[in-house]
Amino acid sequence: MHGLMMEYPLTLDRIVEHAGRMFPHKAVRTKQPDGSMHEYTYADVLRRSRRLAAGLVALGVQSGDRVGTFAWNHYQHLEMYFGIPGAGAVCHTLNVRLFPSQLAYIVNHAEDRVVCIDASVLPLYERVAGEISCVQHHVLVNAPRDIETTLPNVLHYEDLIDGADDDFTWRSTDEQMAMGLCYTSGTTGDPKGALYSHRSMFLHTLGENQAMGLGLTETDVVLPVVPQFHAMAWGLPYACAMAGADVVMPGPHLQPAALAELIESQQVTVAAGVPSIWNGLYQELKTTPRDISCVRALVVGGSAMPRSLIDGYERELNVNVLQAWGMTELSPLGTVSKLQRHHLGLTEAEQLDVKALQGIPLAGVELRIVSDEGAELPWDGETMGELQARGPWVIRGYFKRDPTSEHFTTDGWFRTGDVATMTPDGYMRITDRTKDLVKSGGEWISTVALEGALMAHDGVLEAAVIAVPDEKWSERPLAVVVRTAESQVDTDELRRLLADKFAKFEIPDRFVFVDELPKTSVGKFDKKVLRARVAGRTL
Numbered sequence: 001m002h003g004l005m006m007e008y009p010l011t012l013d014r015i016v017e018h019a020g021r022m023f024p025h026k027a028v029r030t031k032q033p034d035g036s037m038h039e040y041t042y043a044d045v046l047r048r049s050r051r052l053a054a055g056l057v058a059l060g061v062q063s064g065d066r067v068g069t070f071a072w073n074h075y076q077h078l079e080m081y082f083g084i085p086g087a088g089a090v091c092h093t094l095n096v097r098l099f100p101s102q103l104a105y106i107v108n109h110a111e112d113r114v115v116c117i118d119a120s121v122l123p124l125y126e127r128v129a130g131e132i133s134c135v136q137h138h139v140l141v142n143a144p145r146d147i148e149t150t151l152p153n154v155l156h157y158e159d160l161i162d163g164a165d166d167d168f169t170w171r172s173t174d175e176q177m178a179m180g181l182c183y184t185s186g187t188t189g190d191p192k193g194a195l196y197s198h199r200s201m202f203l204h205t206l207g208e209n210q211a212m213g214l215g216l217t218e219t220d221v222v223l224p225v226v227p228q229f230h231a232m233a234w235g236l237p238y239a240c241a242m243a244g245a246d247v248v249m250p251g252p253h254l255q256p257a258a259l260a261e262l263i264e265s266q267q268v269t270v271a272a273g274v275p276s277i278w279n280g281l282y283q284e285l286k287t288t289p290r291d292i293s294c295v296r297a298l299v300v301g302g303s304a305m306p307r308s309l310i311d312g313y314e315r316e317l318n319v320n321v322l323q324a325w326g327m328t329e330l331s332p333l334g335t336v337s338k339l340q341r342h343h344l345g346l347t348e349a350e351q352l353d354v355k356a357l358q359g360i361p362l363a364g365v366e367l368r369i370v371s372d373e374g375a376e377l378p379w380d381g382e383t384m385g386e387l388q389a390r391g392p393w394v395i396r397g398y399f400k401r402d403p404t405s406e407h408f409t410t411d412g413w414f415r416t417g418d419v420a421t422m423t424p425d426g427y428m429r430i431t432d433r434t435k436d437l438v439k440s441g442g443e444w445i446s447t448v449a450l451e452g453a454l455m456a457h458d459g460v461l462e463a464a465v466i467a468v469p470d471e472k473w474s475e476r477p478l479a480v481v482v483r484t485a486e487s488q489v490d491t492d493e494l495r496r497l498l499a500d501k502f503a504k505f506e507i508p509d510r511f512v513f514v515d516e517l518p519k520t521s522v523g524k525f526d527k528k529v530l531r532a533r534v535a536g537r538t539l
C-alpha cells in the first residue's frame with residue numbers, strides 16, 4: 001500500500017522562494033574585484049534569479065540545455081545557481097583554474113549553449129574559444145561597457161536581467177530534471193561529469209543542514225571560500241538560502257590576508273575551504289594576529305586536514321574545526337566529524353583525534369568498506385578497505401558515459417576510489433586514494449597518515465608522499481617536503497619524527513626538499529605531477 005501524501009516536487013526554486021519570503025532582509029555580501037563590498041538581500045536574490053531565468057528563456061535556452069558559468073564566488077554566481085536551474089536548464093560550473101585544453105574539453109563535452117563569464121577571467125576563456133563550437137551566447141559578468149573581446153554574440157549580464165520579466169513562472173517542474181553539472185577536477189584521471197537533479201540537490205541541502213551535518217541556521221554568517229566552480233561550493237549556496245543564513249562571498253580575494261580581514265570584519269561564523277587555504281590562513285594569523293574567534297565552525301574538506309593544524313586552530317585560535325569528506329560524485333557532502341556525547345569524557349587530545357577523522361555519514365548516505373574480493377569488512381577502526389557509498393545524492397552514472405564496474409558495483413553502490421577504515425561508532429578515516437596508496441613488499445602504506453605526521457613538525461609547511469617504483473619491494477614511499485621560512489629541518493630529523501609513530505617499512509626512503517608543491521586546480525597536492533617528475537628524474 002502506498003502512502004497518501006502529496007507528490008510535491010523537490011525543486012530548487014522552492015529554496016530560493018523560501019529564502020526570499022522568509023528571510024527577505026538577510027544579507028548576501030560580496031567583496032567585489034575592486035575591493036568594495038556589494039550588499040543586498042535574499043529578496044533581491046529571489047527577484048534577480050527569476051529575472052535571470054526569464055532572460056535565459058528569452059535567449060532561447062530550453063529545458064535541459066547546459067549553461068556554463070566561468071566565475072568566482074559572488075552574488076551574480078549565486079543568482080546563476082538558482083536562475084539557471086529555474087529556467088529548466090543545467091548550471092554547469094567551469095573551473096577557472098583548469099588547463100586550457102581541459103576547459104575546452106569540458107565545455108565541448110557538456111555542449112554548453114550559453115556561458116556566463118567573469119570579466120576578470122575573460123582572457124582565459126578567449127584563449128580556448130576557438131576550440132569550442134557549441135556556445136551560442138557569451139554573457140559577460142562585472143564587465144565595463146567598453147570591454148573589448150574577441151568572442152562573438154556577447155551580452156552583458158545586467159542587460160539580460162534588466163530586459164526580463166518579474167512574473168516569470170519557474171520552468172523547473174519535475175524534481176528529476178537535471179539542475180547542475182560538475183566535472184571532477186581530474187586529480188586521478190580524466191574529468192568526468194556528475195549530473196545532479198533538483199531532487200538530489202534538494203535532499204543534499206536538507207542533509208547538509210542536519211544537526212550532525214553543518215547544521216546552518218539563520219544566525220550564521222557563512223563564508224564559502226570553496227569556489228562555486230568546485231563541487232557546487234559544497235552545496236553551501238543552497239544550504240544558506242534554506243537556513244536563511246547571511247552569506248559573504250569573497251570574489252577573487254582568496255589570499256590569506258584578505259580572508260583574515262573578511263572573517264574578522266564580517267564576523268563570519270562558518271567558513272569552508274580546503275586544507276591548503278586554512279594552512280595559509282593559519283600562517284598569516286601567526287605573523288599578523290587577528291581575532292577570528294567569531295568562527296563557530298571552520299569547515300574543511302577536499303583533502304585530509306592535518307591533525308596538527310586542527311590542534312593549532314582549536315587550541316591557539318579558539319576555533320572549532322569541522323572536518324568533512326565529500327566528492328563531486330556525492331553532491332558533494334558525505335560525512336562530517338562532530339563530537340558526540342560519548343566523546344565528552346575523552347581528553348582534549350583524544351577529542352582532536354576524533355576531529356581528525358573524516359566523520360560519520362549524513363543520514364541519507366550509506367557507507368561500507370570492502371575487500372579486493374568484494375567482501376564487506378569490519379568496522380574496527382583498523383581494517384582498510386575500498387570505500388563505497390550509496391544514497392539519494394550519490395551518482396549512478398557519469399554524464400555521457402556508460403556505468404562501468406570500475407565505478408559502480410553490481411549491487412548498486414558507487415566505488416569512491418578512496419581507501420578507508422571505519423571505527424565501531426561509524427567514524428570514517430580516509431587512509432588514501434586507491435591510486436595514491438603505496439604497496440611495499442605486499443603491505444599497504446598510507447600516504448595520508450605520513451603526510452599528517454610530517455606536517456605536524458613546526459619546520460614543515462607542506463608534505464606529500466608518493467609511491468616510487470622499487471625493484472625489491474615493488475613500491476617505496478618518497479616524501480616531498482616544503483620547509484617553513486627559516487626552517488633547517490633535515491632528513492634525519494624527519495626520520496626520527498616518524499620512527500616514533502610508524503613501522504620501519506613505512507618510513508620513506510627518500511626525503512626531497514622543494515620550495516613549493518604542485519597543486520591541482522582545487523588546491524590539492526598534485527601527486528600525478530610529482531610522480532611524473534620522479535619518472536622524468538626532475539625531482
Ligand code: ADP
Binds near residue numbers: 358
Ligand atoms: P577530485 O576527484 O578531482 O579530486 P573531488 O573534489 O570530488 O575532486 O575530490 C574528492 C576526493 O577528495 C575524495 O575522494 C577524497 O579522496 C578527497 N577528500 C575529500 N574530503 C576529504 C577529507 N576530509 N579528507 C581526506 N580526503 C578527502
